[in-house]
Amino acid sequence: MQRDLVERAQRGDREAFGTIAEQSIDHLYDVAQLMLRDSDLAKDAVQEALIVTWRDLRALRDPDRFTAWMHRILVRCVYRAATHERRQAAVRSLDVTGAAVLPDSTRAVEDRDQVDRGFRRLKPELRAALVVHHYLGLTYDEAAEVLGVPAGTVKSRLNRATAAMRAELDAEARSREPMAREAIR
Amino acid sequence: MTAPIDADRTMLDYFVARSTSRAPDGLLDSALTAIDSTRQRPAWRSVGWWVSPASADQFAWHGRRVALVAVVGLLIAMVAALAVLSTSGHHLPPPFGPARPGSIVMEIGGDIYLAGPDGGNRIKLYAGAHWDGHATFSPDGTKIAFESALDDKSTALMVMGADGTGPTTLISGLAGVDDVIAWSPDSRRVAIGARPVPDPGTPMFPYSESRIIVGDAEHGTASFVGGSDLFGNDPRWSPDGSVLVFGRCCSGPSDGLWSMRPDGSDQRRLSSVTHAGAPAWSPDGTQIAFLGDGVDGDSDLYLVGADGSGERKVTDDPGDESFPVWSPDGTKLVFPRMLDQYNKAELHILDVTGGRVVVLHGKNVTYDQPVWSPDGAHILAYAYSQPDNPQHASEYDALAIFDVTDRSKPVVVQVAGLRTASWQRLAP
Numbered sequence: 001m002q003r004d005l006v007e008r009a010q011r012g013d014r015e016a017f018g019t020i021a022e023q024s025i026d027h028l029y030d031v032a033q034l035m036l037r038d039s040d041l042a043k044d045a046v047q048e049a050l051i052v053t054w055r056d057l058r059a060l061r062d063p064d065r066f067t068a069w070m071h072r073i074l075v076r077c078v079y080r081a082a083t084h085e086r087r088q089a090a091v092r093s094l095d096v097t098g099a100a101v102l103p104d105s106t107r108a109v110e111d112r113d114q115v116d117r118g119f120r121r122l123k124p125e126l127r128a129a130l131v132v133h134h135y136l137g138l139t140y141d142e143a144a145e146v147l148g149v150p151a152g153t154v155k156s157r158l159n160r161a162t163a164a165m166r167a168e169l170d171a172e173a174r175s176r177e178p179m180a181r182e183a184i185r
Numbered sequence: 186m187t188a189p190i191d192a193d194r195t196m197l198d199y200f201v202a203r204s205t206s207r208a209p210d211g212l213l214d215s216a217l218t219a220i221d222s223t224r225q226r227p228a229w230r231s232v233g234w235w236v237s238p239a240s241a242d243q244f245a246w247h248g249r250r251v252a253l254v255a256v257v258g259l260l261i262a263m264v265a266a267l268a269v270l271s272t273s274g275h276h277l278p279p280p281f282g283p284a285r286p287g288s289i290v291m292e293i294g295g296d297i298y299l300a301g302p303d304g305g306n307r308i309k310l311y312a313g314a315h316w317d318g319h320a321t322f323s324p325d326g327t328k329i330a331f332e333s334a335l336d337d338k339s340t341a342l343m344v345m346g347a348d349g350t351g352p353t354t355l356i357s358g359l360a361g362v363d364d365v366i367a368w369s370p371d372s373r374r375v376a377i378g379a380r381p382v383p384d385p386g387t388p389m390f391p392y393s394e395s396r397i398i399v400g401d402a403e404h405g406t407a408s409f410v411g412g413s414d415l416f417g418n419d420p421r422w423s424p425d426g427s428v429l430v431f432g433r434c435c436s437g438p439s440d441g442l443w444s445m446r447p448d449g450s451d452q453r454r455l456s457s458v459t460h461a462g463a464p465a466w467s468p469d470g471t472q473i474a475f476l477g478d479g480v481d482g483d484s485d486l487y488l489v490g491a492d493g494s495g496e497r498k499v500t501d502d503p504g505d506e507s508f509p510v511w512s513p514d515g516t517k518l519v520f521p522r523m524l525d526q527y528n529k530a531e532l533h534i535l536d537v538t539g540g541r542v543v544v545l546h547g548k549n550v551t552y553d554q555p556v557w558s559p560d561g562a563h564i565l566a567y568a569y570s571q572p573d574n575p576q577h578a579s580e581y582d583a584l585a586i587f588d589v590t591d592r593s594k595p596v597v598v599q600v601a602g603l604r605t606a607s608w609q610r611l612a613p
Contacts, residue, residue: 029208058228135200
């Protein structure tokens with residue numbers, strides 16, 4: 001993100017912030033929907049994150065830290081949206097509209113479905129840790145800054161999330177083996 | 186046995202497959218529209234300006250939990266405080282209307298004593314260098330106003346706590362002080378009629394007439410109100426505390442019953458009855474009972490509306506009536522009716538709506554202002570222990586406690602040196 005855009009926006013330049021929003025929104029939405037696995041909630045979280053970013057922008061001391069700062073705001077908004085999701089307790093359809101369609105094998109699709117089931121069962125905090133570490137590629141320290149928790153907490157969340165995912169995939173694999181033996185027979 | 190899972194590889198593949206290349210249409214527009222109506226906060230209003238980002242996150246993340254804990258703690262504290270107050274009896278009664286009877290404060294032998302509701306178990310509360318008296322409980326039962334004689338023979342108006350603590354002089358250098366100190370309904374102010382002691386060498390009486398003093402019991406101050414040419418006595422507060430009614434005497438055309446704001450403004454004459462005095466507001470604030478001259482020169486009881494309308498004479502007999510007092514429920518008036526030249530009197534109770542008068546048994550009370558108990562069940566009056574001995578006629582020395590409900594003879598409690606009494610009001 002260009003530093004001068006951030007500085008202009010900090011001085012109240014709405015046009016500059018519009019440019020920032022335009023450049024950021026695809027990425028913000030991508031991250032939010034990965035964490036939330038719900039397009040409506042992701043849209044709510046992104047819109048709120050942009051509003052909060054604009055509202056509190058003058059409190060950002062170092063414009064070079066803007067991206068990490070905005071990610072932190074987005075994560076908080078995702079948590080809030082996830083809370084809303086839990087309260088609604090409604091069955092939402094997974095919106096995959098706009099998802100990248102990649103060449104894929106049947107087995108790979110099955111694996112991702114298993115991962116998806118496991119991922120959806122995780123708490124929002126664990127999902128967020130997985131996204132910022134594995135997808136955004138942030139180090140523990142960088143993830144800690146974005147998630148607003150100590151680096152040690154990031155590690156423990158990743159461990160818990162990975163263990164939960166591994167257990168899910170193991171269970172799926174075990175359930176497939178008898179079916180395969182049955183098919184061979 | 187399943188093969189080990191490469192978590193990094195698996196998750197990355199999963200996220201890449203589920204990622205999106207662009208946000209839904211309209212999201213940017215709706216966000217920018219919302220931003221257009223959002224003002225930027227000054228930097229200092231954000232937590233992040235004051236603390237590190239990590240601390241700010243911790244603060245924001247735990248803020249709701251902390252607020253919830255604070256609210257719950259506050260509620261618990263409030264409930265505990267209410268429980269303590271309700272059990273300690275420190276909650277206050279309403280400013281007027283029936284209340285629970287508490288202690289009785291008395292002037293005995295020039296000092297101030299506190300007694301139980303039956304007049305017994307007396308303890309000395311205050312004893313100045315000279316005479317102290319006319320002690321009067323505030324409507325909320327927490328303070329006592331009284332008069333105290335000073336070395337220069339002037340009188341001071343003072344207040345203290347109901348337990349005798351913190352005596353404070355509101356004003357001193359007074360003479361000709363009224364017998365009754367009037368508390369405002371909110372128990373914060375007092376009013377009384379008195380005249381300032383003139384400079385040495387100048388005659389005190391009759392050149393210095395009684396004027397109205399309003400004192401602030403909270404801040405320990407008092408001053409004359411209404412200007413130097415406003416003479417009057419017996420000020421009494423309206424139940425809402427917005428008006429003082431008082432009598433003006435002996436000054437010719439301006440004689441009568443008057444009202445004014447507590448700061449002395451908005452003076453109005455409510456009645457032109459001569460020698461008007463001893464006014465008493467009904468608890469609902471609609472009527473004022475007062476004494477004034479009768480046709481044959483005696484003192485009769487009058488009623489007038491708070492705005493001066495509907496004046497009527499309630500008693501019209503040859504004898505003198507004295508200080509009227511409303512029952513706490515506002516349905517009755519009690520007043521002493523004088524019987525002979527020795528200041529002996531009997532108590533009459535007037536049903537204000539029906540007009541019926543009941544005479545209480547016992548003809549040895551004085552003409553001093555009686556005291557209706559806060560619950561309306563009893564009336565205190567002062568009695569002579571030797572009513573038929575002219576030599577002792579001016580020395581009453583007993584407290585007569587009348588039971589209003591059965592109108593039997595009063596219980597008489599001998600209290601040598603007794604002068605005045607006031608009954609503490611407590612929350613029901």
